[in-house]
Amino acid sequence: MAFTDELYEAARHIWDAQVEHPFVTGIADGTLDRAVFERWVRQDYLYLVEFSRVFAWAAARADRLEAMSWYAAALHLTLSTEMALHRQYAERSWCGQLPTATWPTWWRRFCRARGATCTSPSASPPPNVPQISATPTG
16 A cells, blocks of 8 residues: 555545535535635635745745745745635625735744744744744655
8 A cells, every 4th residue: 555545544534524524515515605605715815815924934045946936936826826816706706805904913923933924034033933944845
């Protein structure tokens, strides 16, 4: 059995729970309440703002041009494609009112604990914070 098959089998109950979650099945069969989906779009948009900061930080901290390029491409894809889809949906559905505030302090602290600054890609993380690798895997 391949290693990936072993991993899949070990996590199958988690995979199944995600695939069978009412949010996912509701999207798949068209029964998800529109208000629930719109709330998710707003929350995901805020997440993507902070996620983009992590990619920007990683690009700035990358030790190789290949890694810098990979993170910069991921940042561009997130900012210009994925977030654009959210904005387009919002414009069609509820007059384009996506949140402009960022995630609460606890999320920013979480980002910092992972080595990302969440405020400035060139700023140093707080002291005693573990650093993440700037080298992409895969």
